[in-house]
Amino acid sequence: MKIISLNIGEKRTIQWRNKIVETGIFKSPVQEAIYLDTELVKNDAIVDRKHHGGIDKAVYAYGGNHYPYFKELHPNLDWQYGIFGENITFDQLEETKMHVGEIYQLGEVKIQVTKPREPCYKLGIRFNDQSIVKQFWNSTKCGVYFKVLKKGSVTVNDELILLETAYENPTIAEVYHSKKQNNK
Template identity: 55%
Template sequence: MKVVSLNIGSKQEVFWKGKAYTTGIFKKSVSGPVFLDKEDVEGDAVIDRKHHGGIEQAVYAYGENHYQYWKDLYPALELNYGFFGENLTLSSLDETTVHVGDIYLLGETILEATKPRQPCVKLGIRFQDAKVIKQFWNTSKSGVYFKIVQTGKVAIEDELKLVEKALNSPSIAEVFNSKK
């Protein structure tokens, strides 16, 4: 798996269905490199610290290979990398082969897979359609949150290399499917 896009967002106020929301889900690709810190990605706005950022969710990765699925469901939307709020868009992410506790080398960093993303109202806001939340749950295309074991910079084209496989640990897809 390689990094095909690095994505950073700023704090934004949006109105949806008569309610105001503050979010950092609107991410844009940057040329990089970017610094992955212990609790977040440098320069990226993390608004809801209960559900995003922090030690166990410092960086969110989503698969480039998943984008076509969503483009087929939402052909009118321009789904650019970062659309799912991911910091890292990876070339061929497969949540069935990434296990909780797997350790990876990426650029100067060492990452540990921790959990899948659980969709929330902000994903509905991004798609301008609340039904996407249920559609997201009905896939195993959750993306992966990572803990930063060693901070450092990552760049486009850096390869995510498995350095230590977690033994007797569920895959990210299994954890995601157990939450349904």
């Protein structure tokens, strides 16, 4: 797995269903390296600190291999990496094979798999279609949150190298499925 896009967003204030909403989900690709810090990606907007950022959700990654599935469902969008709100887009990401607790090297950074992303209405705002939230829940294409164990910069083409397995723990897809059942 290698990085194909690095994505940063600024805080946006938008009108949604007759109320004002602030969000950082509108991320766009950047050409320069990004710095992964202990609780966030430097220069990336985090508006909702209860659900994003922090030790266990410092960086959100998504698989470019998942894009074709959602492009088919939403063909009229202006598709670019970062549309799912991810900081890092990998060429391949398979949530059914990544276990909570696994540790990876990524460039000069060391990161640990922590949680799946749980979609909310802001993903629907980004897609201009709330049906994406249910479509997202009904797949295993949730992406992965990482804890940053060793801070540093990452660049496009850096490879995600497995350092420590955690096969005894559930996969991200299994945790996601469990959370989906609890949210019904």
